[in-house]
Amino acid sequence: MTKQNFDDETLMAFxxxxxxxxxTLAIEEALATDDALAERLAVFMxxxxxxxxxxxxxxxxxxxDALLASVRKIAxxxxxxxxxxxxxxxxxxxxxxxxxxxxxxxxxxxxxxASVVALMSGVVGFSIGQSGSASNExxxxxxxxxxxxxxxxDVPLGATGSVLRLVSTxxxxxxxxxxxxxxxxxxxxxxxxxCRMDDAWTTxxxxxxxxxxxxxxxxxxETVDSYLATIQAGAPLSSDEEKQAxxx
Amino acid sequence: MTSASPSVPERLVxxxxxxxxxxxxxxxxxxxxxxxxxxxxxxxxxxxxxxxxDSRFDAWMFRILRNLWIDHLRRQKTAGPHQxxxxxxxxxVPSGESAAxxxxxLAFVLDALQKLPEEQREVLVLVCVEELSYKDAAEVLSxxxxxxxxxxxxxxxxxxxxxxxxxxxxRSLDKKGGVL
Numbered sequence: 001m002t003k004q005n006f007d008d009e010t011l012m013a014f015x016x017x018x019x020x021x022x023x024t025l026a027i028e029e030a031l032a033t034d035d036a037l038a039e040r041l042a043v044f045m046x047x048x049x050x051x052x053x054x055x056x057x058x059x060x061x062x063x064x065d066a067l068l069a070s071v072r073k074i075a076x077x078x079x080x081x082x083x084x085x086x087x088x089x090x091x092x093x094x095x096x097x098x099x100x101x102x103x104x105x106x107x108x109x110x111x112x113x114a115s116v117v118a119l120m121s122g123v124v125g126f127s128i129g130q131s132g133s134a135s136n137e138x139x140x141x142x143x144x145x146x147x148x149x150x151x152x153x154d155v156p157l158g159a160t161g162s163v164l165r166l167v168s169t170x171x172x173x174x175x176x177x178x179x180x181x182x183x184x185x186x187x188x189x190x191x192x193x194x195c196r197m198d199d200a201w202t203t204x205x206x207x208x209x210x211x212x213x214x215x216x217x218x219x220x221x222e223t224v225d226s227y228l229a230t231i232q233a234g235a236p237l238s239s240d241e242e243k244q245a246x247x248x
Numbered sequence: 249m250t251s252a253s254p255s256v257p258e259r260l261v262x263x264x265x266x267x268x269x270x271x272x273x274x275x276x277x278x279x280x281x282x283x284x285x286x287x288x289x290x291x292x293x294x295x296x297x298x299x300x301x302d303s304r305f306d307a308w309m310f311r312i313l314r315n316l317w318i319d320h321l322r323r324q325k326t327a328g329p330h331q332x333x334x335x336x337x338x339x340x341v342p343s344g345e346s347a348a349x350x351x352x353x354l355a356f357v358l359d360a361l362q363k364l365p366e367e368q369r370e371v372l373v374l375v376c377v378e379e380l381s382y383k384d385a386a387e388v389l390s391x392x393x394x395x396x397x398x399x400x401x402x403x404x405x406x407x408x409x410x411x412x413x414x415x416x417x418x419r420s421l422d423k424k425g426g427v428l
Contacts, residue, residue: 009397012404016375018382047404050411051376054357058269067282071264071289075257078293168322173390180322221323228322229315232390235366236322 004030006037008044015044138162143201146179146194147246150239161186169242173232177245178204180224191224204231256296259305260289266378267309273373274317276362284320288313304384311388314370321366360410368403371396 006014006027013019014027031038138157145155145164155164167180178195192206205227237245267288271281291312292299299308361369374385375396382400386393 008401008405012397012401013382016382043408044401044404047372047407048376050357050407051361051372054354054361055269055273055373055377058272059265061265061268063264063268064282067268067286068261068264070286072261074286074289074293075260078257078296079255170322225319225322228319233318233322235318 006030008040011037011041012044015041015048142181142183146181146196146201151179151236151242157183168236169245170228170236171234171245177248178231178233180228191221193224193227253301256292256299256305260292263305263309266306267313270310270373270378271313271317273377274314274370275320280320284313284316287316291316306378307380307384307388310374310378310380311390314388356411357407360407363410364403364406368399368406371399372403372407375400 004026010019010023011027014024019027027037027041031041138160141157142164145157145166149155149164149166151166151168153166155166156162157164162183162185165182165184167182169177169179172178172195176195176197178193179201180191180193183190183192190206193204194201195204196202205224207223264285268281268285271284271288272278275281275284288309292309295312299305361372364372371385371389374380374388375382380388382393382396385400386396389396391399
């Protein structure tokens, strides 16, 4: 008797009804005689059932009135707007797009009205005229900090009084390691995302805003978040994962 | 752009219970879930043009909400982990459920779900609760189908393992398959 070998993922796909007819038949036949196979399959049948039983009933919970009301309002406002076509919406359609699946890509630029934007591709550090800072020296210091310091850390940069705050570490869609950080200088604050490629840190996004009360307008953070969403940034790494990834 | 298919704003309100269930499953706190749902609706309106009318509205909305959740996690990370501990207790205890043993089983499952890594829980919820196909789940998470399958298989073996321990009845899991 030839015992066919089915891997976990095939068994799971069977449990989830994702196999085609031929594969389904093959497994059904094997199940008739193979108890161990049935046992392995049970893991996938049971787990689906368990999770479904536990979480599906949530859908019957009444949506809180406040939420319902505010979403209704959002929806109604949007419908009113579409009824009167607007011409003052900025169109980004002409921008080159690398990936058709990211059709909404340029939207992260929208909340930017108030900030000074610098979008760069280059070695870390942004010698931007407006902020007039970030010498080569501090660029090197930033790169070193990106290589070494854990997220959540504030790193003073030299004697300039500038402080680098490491926000998070994550993987971008292409698998490269990226870090979000914030550079606080005398007259400005920069939110940036840099990714490591071939051992060098490349700035992907840097938003510099003049400091008024010591914090940047919410729109900068929003922009960074939207940007991260468009590059399909993964969840932030835990401190252990981060340590490992940085040492690689 | 067919006038027959309802617009994004028209669909939002009807989809709320579903979106909210997904949000609670992800973030394990109703309060946070409601904030996420509202933010997702706002973003959906802004991005309404990017929704292709012939594609799945649920998958599109789940993707928006899930990305917001990831953003939240990223920011919370810097604030420190203390918040999550308080919120974790605020999970699902359905009121309609009467049988005591069923409640207990449920508690084990929920407990086990909370112990799963984020990336395993989200794929588990999309497929086993929201009943998305592997293909649609892959789209929501922006990962290849192969990754959906490997994560999902790992999540389910881990879940059975975790609840098995809780129930006190050891199942003979195939360790060669690589639990954990």
